[in-house]
Amino acid sequence: MSARAEQRSKLAPRDRAFAHAVLLALFRGLGRIDAEIDARLSKPLPENATRVRNILRIAAAEMVFLETPAYAAVDAAVRMAKRSDPRFSGLVNAISRRLGEAAADIRTKPTVTAAWFEKALVSDWGAETAARIQEAHQQQPPIDLSLRAEETAAALAQELDAEALPTGGLRLRSSGAVTALPGFEEGAWWVQDAAAALPAKILVETTAPRAKVLDLCAAPGGKTLQLAAGGAEVTALDVSDKRLARLRENLKRTGLRADIRSEDALSWAPSTLFDAVLLDAPCSASGTVRRHPELPWIKSLAGLRDLVTLQDNLLDAAWRMLRPGGVLVYCTCSLFKAEGEDRAAAFLDRTDDARTRRIAADRFGVPEAICDGGWLRLTPALWTDRGGMDGFFVARFEKQASTA
16 A cells, blocks of 8 residues: 555545545646636746645635635645645745635636647547537536346335436435445445446347356456346456456355456457457546546546557457357447547458447437447436436447358
8 A cells, every 4th residue: 555545544534535525626627726826826836846736726626616615725725835845835825815715706617628638529529519528527427326136226216315227227316435325235236337337238138148258358347247147157357356356346245156367368268259248448538537537637648559559459359259140349438439439440340250230229318329330429428417427439249150
């Protein structure tokens, strides 16, 4: 455990929750916050004054987005500055007070995100859709649950004060410690965004009962649980045994079964081919910015080329593990076409025995999410009336039997 992680672990649950809320607010509003700080400085902060800027960012996030009383946020900021770098305590006092005075006005100003992220969204989806996605990224996402047995949805919805979703899962109407909710200890459900739940549902509806299904890049395991709950004989493979530990815990809690393999998908060779393969490929995770607002600020497009190459290689490896007549579902939690639509099209171009099996999404409450290619494109701009969803791309392919 790192020193910072150890410090966090010593916080009382209430303080830890508040610290988490501050960080989420800070990253969601980081572009606005930095612009407002800079506008109030008579000269730029020295490059080595990163801690001072972070203190001001925290104070601004508390006052602007969490509506913490200015006197409390300013006092905390000054105390932090005195401990960190006393030379700047007066400046922190002055700037944080000015930010507090303007908090209500700053709160209404337009969102400012990382330039590369904004450019990528506009390039793929146009300015109007990109703006809707960015607006959705400013909202706190709800907590969704996938169910071990969907026939329990009505009873659990009432017990958990949740909304039944067209995807078959539930959406909680309030937040809190999920481990304390009814059904957790019994393994009746697990936390999984509604969008993330669709790839496995799409695969299960295509396969026969007791089908032999491979979940590639399986950790942390939500889709493995879905496949097992759907009656499949699941092999869950991931290169990280450490990440598979969480899957093992959830299998034990839910009473579901899967054959867990800690292997590299690019080199692993199964003894028999599978009826179906689910590939949730490593990606930019740009579709999860609602839950991880730091991503646009700590990532860039620099690593996208390597990810795209890996996604292509994993698609080819998955295809080799699939029997003729079998089905492959490819998905990424990305908003970028380079990791979704472009990968699916490139796969079809180089794979003679692959055919798209169209996805019908109207029954999931997202009929507008079907791409021209018969694939599924989900964005946070969907379901805005009920709290949105993560960004996802899903394609389904069928392996043609040889005619030779």
